[in-house]
Amino acid sequence: MIEVKNVTKAYGKKQHEFIALDDVSLAIDKGRSVAVIGKSGSGKSTLMHIMSGLDHPKSGSVLIDGQNIFELKQKQIDTFRAEKIGFIFQSFFLEGNETVADNVSLPLEIAHVPRSQRKERIQKALESVELSDKAKNKARNLSGGQRQRLVIARAIVNNPSIIFADEPTGNLDSQTGAKIEDLLFGLNKERGVTLVIVTHDDELAAKCDVQIRIKDGTIQSIDYAKELGDTSNKAKEGEPA
Amino acid sequence: MKFVDTVKRAGRNLREAKIRTLLTSLAIGVGAFTITLSLAAGSGGRSFVEELVSANTNPRAVYVQPKQDSSIPGAPGAGGVQEYSDAPSVSYGGGFQLTLMKESDIAAISNIENVERVDPIYNLNAKYVTAEGQKKYQAGLNTYDESITLEYAAGTGDDLANNEIIVSEDYLKPLGFTDASSAIGKSIAVAVDNPLGVEKLFNFTVAAVSKKSDLAVSGSSDLTINGTASKTVYEYSEQGTPLEKAYMGATVITSSEDAVSTVQSTLKDQGYMADTAEDLMSTIFTFVxxxxxxxxxxxxxxxxxxxxGIINTQYISVLERTSQIGLMKALGMRNRDIGRLFRYEAAWIGFLGGAIGAGFAVVLGMVANPYITDALDLGKTRLLEFHVWQAASVIIGLMVVAVLAGIFPSRKASKLDPIEALRTE
Incomplete structure (x- = not known):
């Protein structure tokens, strides 16, 4: 369960202050797939950064499983991210000169997973994105779709409970994009991983349980398009789902 | 991140920028090269001095001279007019006197505990040397010193009898001998003048022929006789002068090497100047x-x-890899670990530079050593002496230096804001 309570984030100082998020509140149940939809500059990426503890809000709190992560020490936030969260960044951030396996190994090394367990977990993660045969290849020799799959493997290797994905299909052709979508929603359904997708692609958003539309730092609407049980299609801004 | 993982990642990161890493390490390599060579030259120099001194001195010996009163007249700080003293002395121009050792001094020193014997230093002056039917030649005459290593072309100088002599191989031909072994047992004569100019011939039997040694300093003596013979010759040449039964100094042989320092301090307490072989060595060591x-x-x-160079390279590396740093922070890597990653990279550069420099120095030293030895005529000695621990400590030292240099860039890396870092593409 992710609860965002009255989060405000501002950049710059005094006269030049720019409000990126203005008193945003929302709640995401465990195991849901959620799309955060908005144009660039709407504050959706900032929201993702704050929900994952990467960025600090000016005010408000983020509770994950009831724990306000901004009350934790930096060390504990780091550990929390290393163990509970998987990231899929829009611009991959792969180490082109390292092998596929070494790229996937990075989160495990950071989380202090013993060497003996790493190999097996890397193998499993690569299997689930069908990249096992490329384990020894350099990341830079992969195609766009393979890179995206590699990024997913890196995100899931530490068995996170939440995956944040920033435009996971943005750079891909529709066929490869569909494959990636299947993979992500498969993780969501089969492993119960909470999936938060930041996108401006309505088609992808429609496949999620919840759509949160965001504009100019405020939540416009929260739709439960594929709501489980709940038939009311709309919720008021700021109301926990 | 664990130590091994960090070291490995750091190594891999460097491999991505091979040329840059290599160039930066080469700069350190120059330092490592110079330091390794100078350490090698130092060790080589010291062991050469050690060999040199031990070939010419006895570790059990203390070299004694009477204390000289005051210094050269007229020199700054000199005590002005000196009182006349009855003690035997040699006068030089300008009223400068060299105080000598008397028989009583020798006797007193002999009584010091742990002193085995006292050999006075005889200042021998041979007028000429000759053999039957040969011309007369100038020659230096010395007293045999067991601590000076001599090499022999024939015979042996050990247990030299009172009427025996060691001749340098240079004198074989002039004295009419065909080779070294044919000279053994033959008789030669050494002429000595007394103070009145009366010449006396001392006859000696050749016991050994000495070779020139690379290490011997005074051992290049032309003629060598034993202590008793020296005493006889000396007494004849100095009879009736203040130098009779007075000596420039003496060599005190102690019963063991352990006793040297106590005997030395006793001698100093009694007002003598006393130097051990070690003192002589340390004087030369200072130069080295x-x-x-x-x-x-x-x-x-x-x-x-x-x-x-390291700071610059690592700083640029941090700027270039901003997004990588951002990713690692997003994945929960701690700031401390990020800083460590960059410091280990610096350590790798230091290791590489040290290994290249030290390795190159060792190879060059191996190649150059025979030539240096040849050029300086050092015999068997190698002027450049390499020790594994020296090379290792050069490398480790440079790794530490590199890590210190890496502190500034690594702080820059650890302080990067992950959000900012992830924004760069």
């Missing part, structure tokens, strides 16, 4: 150390320069 220090200084300067 000063030379080595100068070389080390150049090496240190090169390393100081290379520190800025």
């Amino acid at each position: 150390n000063v030379l080595q220090g100068i070389l080390l200084g150049f090496g240190a300067l090169a390393i100081l320069t290379s520190i800025f």
Whole structure:
């Protein structure tokens, strides 16, 4: 369960202050797939950064499983991210000169997973994105779709409970994009991983349980398009789902 | 991140920028090269001095001279007019006197505990040397000293009898001998003048023929006789002068090497100047150390320069890899670990530079050693002496220096804001 309570984030100082998020509140149940939809500059990426503890809000709190992560020490936030969260960044951030396996190994090394367990977990993660045969290849020799799959493997290797994905299909052709979508929603359904997708692609958003539309730092609407049980299609801004 | 993982990642990161890494390490390599060579030259120099001194001195010996009162007249700080003393002395121009040792001094020193014997230093002056039917030749005459290593072409100088002599191989031909072994057992004569100019011939039997030694300093003596014979010759040449039964100094042989320092301090307490073989060695060591220090200084300067190279390289590397740093922070890597990653990279550069420099120095030293030995006529001695621990400590030292240089860039890396870092593409 992710609860965002009255989060405000501002950049710059005094006269030049720019409000990126203005008193945003929302709640995401465990195991849901959620799309955060908005144009660039709407504050959706900032929201993702704050929900994952990467960025600090000016005010408000983020509770994950009831724990306000901004009350934790930096060390504990780091550990929390290393163990509970998987990231899929829009611009991959792969180490082109390292092998596929070494790229996937990075989160495990950071989380202090013993060497003996790493190999097996890397193998499993690569299997689930069908990249096992490329384990020894350099990341830079992969195609766009393979890179995206590699990024997913890196995100899931530490068995996170939440995956944040920033435009996971943005750079891909529709066929490869569909494959990636299947993979992500498969993780969501089969492993119960909470999936938060930041996108401006309505088609992808429609496949999620919840759509949160965001504009100019405020939540416009929260739709439960594929709501489980709940038939009311709309919720008021700021109301926990 | 664990230590091994961090070290491995750091190594891999460097491999991605091979040329840059190599160039930066080469700068350190120059320093490592200079330092390794100067350490090698220092060790080589010291062991050469050690060999030299031990070939010419006895570790059980203390070299004694009477204390000289005051210094050269007219020199700054000199005590002005000196009172006349009855003690035997040699007068030089300008009223400068060299105080000598008397028989009573010798006797007193002999009574010191742990003193085995006292050999006075005889200042021998041979007028000429000759053999039957041969011309007369000038020659230096010395007293046999067991501590001076002599090499023999024939015979042996050990247990030299009172009427026996060691001849340098240079004198074989002039004295009419065909080779070294044919000279053994033959008789030669050494002429000595007394103070009145009356010449006396001392006859000796050739016991050994000495070779020129690379290490011997005074051992290049032309003729060598034993102590008793020296005494006889000396007494004849100095009879009736103040120098009779007075000596420039004496060699005190102690019963064991352990006793040397106590005997030395006793002698100093009694008012003598006393030096051990070790003292003589340390005097020469000082020169070697000063030379080595100068070389080390150049090496240190090169390393100081290379520190800025490391800082520059690592700083650029941090800027280039902003997004990588951002990703690692997003994945929960702690700031401390990020800083460590960059410091280990610097350590790798230091290791590489040290290994290249030290390795190159060792190879060059191996190649150059025979030539240096040849050029300086050092015999078997190698002027450049490499020790594994020296090379290892050069490398480790440079790794530490590199890590220190890496502190500034690594702080920059650890303080990067992950959000900012992830924004760069």
